[in-house]
Amino acid sequence: KPVKIAVANGDGIGPEIMEATLRILNAAGANIEPDYIELGEKVYLSGNTSGVEDSSWEAINTNKVIFKAPITTPQGKGYKSLNVTLRKSLGLFANVRPVQALTPFVPSHFPDMDVVVVRENEEDLYAGIEHRQTQDVYQCLKLITRPGCERIVRYAFEYAKACGRKKVTCMLKDNIMKITDGLFHKVFDEIAIEYPEINSETQIIDIGAARLAAKPENYDVIVTSNLYGDIISDIAAEIGGSVGMCGSANIGKNVAMFEAIHGSAPDIAGKNIANPSGLINAAISMLVHIGQADVGDKIKNAWLKTLEEGYHTADIFREAVSVEKLGTKAFADRVIANLGKK
Amino acid sequence: KPVKIAVANGDGIGPEIMEATLRILNAAGANIEPDYIELGEKVYLSGNTSGVEDSSWEAINTNKVIFKAPITTPQGKGYKSLNVTLRKSLGLFANVRPVQALTPFVPSHFPDMDVVVVRENEEDLYAGIEHRQTQDVYQCLKLITRPGCERIVRYAFEYAKACGRKKVTCMLKDNIMKITDGLFHKVFDEIAIEYPEINSETQIIDIGAARLAAKPENYDVIVTSNLYGDIISDIAAEIGGSVGMCGSANIGKNVAMFEAIHGSAPDIAGKNIANPSGLINAAISMLVHIGQADVGDKIKNAWLKTLEEGYHTADIFREAVSVEKLGTKAFADRVIANLGKK
Ligand SMILES: CC(C)[C@H](C(=O)O)[C@@H](O)C(=O)O
Ligand SMILES: CC(C)[C@H](C(=O)O)[C@@H](O)C(=O)O
Numbered sequence: 310k311p312v313k314i315a316v317a318n319g320d321g322i323g324p325e326i327m328e329a330t331l332r333i334l335n336a337a338g339a340n341i342e343p344d345y346i347e348l349g350e351k352v353y354l355s356g357n358t359s360g361v362e363d364s365s366w367e368a369i370n371t372n373k374v375i376f377k378a379p380i381t382t383p384q385g386k387g388y389k390s391l392n393v394t395l396r397k398s399l400g401l402f403a404n405v406r407p408v409q410a411l412t413p414f415v416p417s418h419f420p421d422m423d424v425v426v427v428r429e430n431e432e433d434l435y436a437g438i439e440h441r442q443t444q445d446v447y448q449c450l451k452l453i454t455r456p457g458c459e460r461i462v463r464y465a466f467e468y469a470k471a472c473g474r475k476k477v478t479c480m481l482k483d484n485i486m487k488i489t490d491g492l493f494h495k496v497f498d499e500i501a502i503e504y505p506e507i508n509s510e511t512q513i514i515d516i517g518a519a520r521l522a523a524k525p526e527n528y529d530v531i532v533t534s535n536l537y538g539d540i541i542s543d544i545a546a547e548i549g550g551s552v553g554m555c556g557s558a559n560i561g562k563n564v565a566m567f568e569a570i571h572g573s574a575p576d577i578a579g580k581n582i583a584n585p586s587g588l589i590n591a592a593i594s595m596l597v598h599i600g601q602a603d604v605g606d607k608i609k610n611a612w613l614k615t616l617e618e619g620y621h622t623a624d625i626f627r628e629a630v631s632v633e634k635l636g637t638k639a640f641a642d643r644v645i646a647n648l649g650k651k
Numbered sequence: 652k653p654v655k656i657a658v659a660n661g662d663g664i665g666p667e668i669m670e671a672t673l674r675i676l677n678a679a680g681a682n683i684e685p686d687y688i689e690l691g692e693k694v695y696l697s698g699n700t701s702g703v704e705d706s707s708w709e710a711i712n713t714n715k716v717i718f719k720a721p722i723t724t725p726q727g728k729g730y731k732s733l734n735v736t737l738r739k740s741l742g743l744f745a746n747v748r749p750v751q752a753l754t755p756f757v758p759s760h761f762p763d764m765d766v767v768v769v770r771e772n773e774e775d776l777y778a779g780i781e782h783r784q785t786q787d788v789y790q791c792l793k794l795i796t797r798p799g800c801e802r803i804v805r806y807a808f809e810y811a812k813a814c815g816r817k818k819v820t821c822m823l824k825d826n827i828m829k830i831t832d833g834l835f836h837k838v839f840d841e842i843a844i845e846y847p848e849i850n851s852e853t854q855i856i857d858i859g860a861a862r863l864a865a866k867p868e869n870y871d872v873i874v875t876s877n878l879y880g881d882i883i884s885d886i887a888a889e890i891g892g893s894v895g896m897c898g899s900a901n902i903g904k905n906v907a908m909f910e911a912i913h914g915s916a917p918d919i920a921g922k923n924i925a926n927p928s929g930l931i932n933a934a935i936s937m938l939v940h941i942g943q944a945d946v947g948d949k950i951k952n953a954w955l956k957t958l959e960e961g962y963h964t965a966d967i968f969r970e971a972v973s974v975e976k977l978g979t980k981a982f983a984d985r986v987i988a989n990l991g992k993k
Binding site: 451488 | 682705732735777779781787788790799829856857864865878879882885886889910987
């Protein structure tokens with residue numbers, strides 16, 4: 310029986326990269342059945358400030374897996390970030406973002422980088438507690454809880470263990486935030502000793518981010534709180550090649566959501582030129598999650614082969630290494646043609 | 652009459668790099684007179700949790716200029732960060748951190764980078780308002796004020812104007828923190844229109860940090876709040892060559908403080924191997940501030956010439972480009988020998 314997946318087509322380039330990715334999943338023999346849900350721009354503009362239709366919540370909670378294309382949040386103070394709404398409402402506590410360089414096909418100064426950022430996904434300044442105290446004084450509350458820290462740190466070590474990774478680095482600013490970031494650090498130390506086979510280290514976020522940017526090959530798994538993880542994962546993705554290439558898994562106790570890490574790029578929407586790679590990588594993570602890792606491997610190989618052959622979308626096309634510039638559809642066709650090839 | 656300067660020798664490598672730098676200042680004809688003050692480890696361990704002796708405050712407020720080597724804050728929750736104490740007590744609202752690549756003498760992937768980070772230095776999560784709400788729930792308050800935003804944004808534009816720089820980029824997370832970071836953004840837009848000759852742009856901090864790490868040559872002046880600025884400036888410094896090479900100016904209405912951006916490196920203290928370049932660059936900023944920019948230029952040229960000749964301290968020594976590995980003292984001697992040379 311196929312696994313039912315709540316699928317959100319998204320806005321901007323969302324629908325075209327989703328179409329391309331679902332065709333690949335289908336051709337690869339993924340045993341899934343899309344259950345389309347409404348999220349995003351249209352829902353916002355219909356007056357629902359959360360951006361999620363009531364019926365979509367039902368579908369999400371029934372299917373327990375969401376596959377989501379990028380969405381557009383309209384300008385204006387009334388609209389809450391859909392990503393944050395989904396993450397918090399569904400308790401998607403871990404945001405897992407793998408980055409691997411793909412040189413020479415995608416240029417990067419760091420051919421050996423292979424980093425996974427495990428980002429706490431519900432707490433921190435993202436709790437959305439903000440207010441004006443006076444006309445001139447504005448405040449936002451950073452929230453860190455012990456269960457929140459325990460969940461994410463344990464997830465990072467379990468992930469490292471399951472994937473045979475060697476080191477977990479924790480990045481924080483606990484020389485300044487001794488109480489909040491200090492708690493995260495303390496919990497990290499407590500849990501790290503339960504995993505003697507995995508190396509662990511902590512770094513202050515400023516110098517940690519700097520060293521990641523300068524020598525990413527020295528990092529393996531990085532665990533950190535929400536805002537630092539937001540910054541760190543974009544840095545990793547961009548210096549590894551492009552934020553346009555990476556997917557992410559948002560993991561909760563009951564529900565998991567898979568998405569590209571880039572946005573909906575309305576400026577190039579509908580032109581059949583967008584790179585579906587971020588969403589393809591998100592799909593591969595999803596297949597692992599639903600127990601179809603073999604199908605995921607097949608897609609990953611075909612995708613890599615396509616890049617290696619030099620068939621590139623416009624964003625990564627370079628005379629020096631590319632053979633042909635392909636549109637979104639043709640790129641997907643090529644990945645499909647490469648399924649099962651060595 | 653010489654300008655009196657409050658000088659803090661610092662901890663770890665502090666005293667040796669300060670000695671080296673003061674010798675250079677002296678040889679270059681800087682018209683200054685050090686007034687030594689007590690700050691840091693010894694003061695902390697004597698039981699003063701602020702790390703600053705009362706008599707030092709007096710000297711600072713009289714002289715109005717501090718030249719400070721890195722200090723060590725002892726481990727332990729009772730000790731407040733000295734940097735933060737000084738910045739807040741003295742109202743040092745702007746932290747100015749220039750980074751210029753020095754390839755091929757110091758390796759960097761980005762030979763053309765020339766960035767100045769202007770970091771707000773008093774507010775944000777650095778206000779130090781933190782508490783335990785329950786055994787499991789910890790909070791920290793992020794504080795953003797309109798006068799604080801106005802001060803730093805105006806400083807960034809005035810700095811850009813004075814230095815003939817072309818663009819100011821503001822980095823924030825106002826898609827999430829619509830009230831606090833939203834205020835900073837609004838103030839940025841308000842002030843930017845007063846400087847039509849300078850380009851201005853805003854970027855979300857995650858992708859901004861990522862683009863800075865991937866293509867720093869696209870940035871000129873960056874203005875941002877305290878925590879983002881902390882992270883961004885370390886990234887810039889490290890990918891530009893090394894955090895060990897950069898100095899910073901902490902500017903207030905009445906007082907200004909000049910320091911290296913690196914720490915006190917206790918592991919290599921007393922060995923005459925530390926690189927004094929960060930403090931030398933801080934000294935150059937200080938000379939501009941006290942109206943002796945010509946002496947600053949002279950030192951800058953001599954310092955660059957020394958690097959170009961291949962006389963390098965151990966941290967930047969590489970067989971490929973270095974001629975001789977010099978200790979702290981010998982490096983300073985070489986800079987002195989190069990003063991006034993073309
Ligand atoms: C769009 C935005 C709310 C989101 C975040 O800040 O988490 C994005 O930057 C991400 O990293 O997924
Ligand atoms: C030492 C620390 C308190 C300081 C900061 O966070 O500001 C440092 O990282 C810096 O950037 O000057």
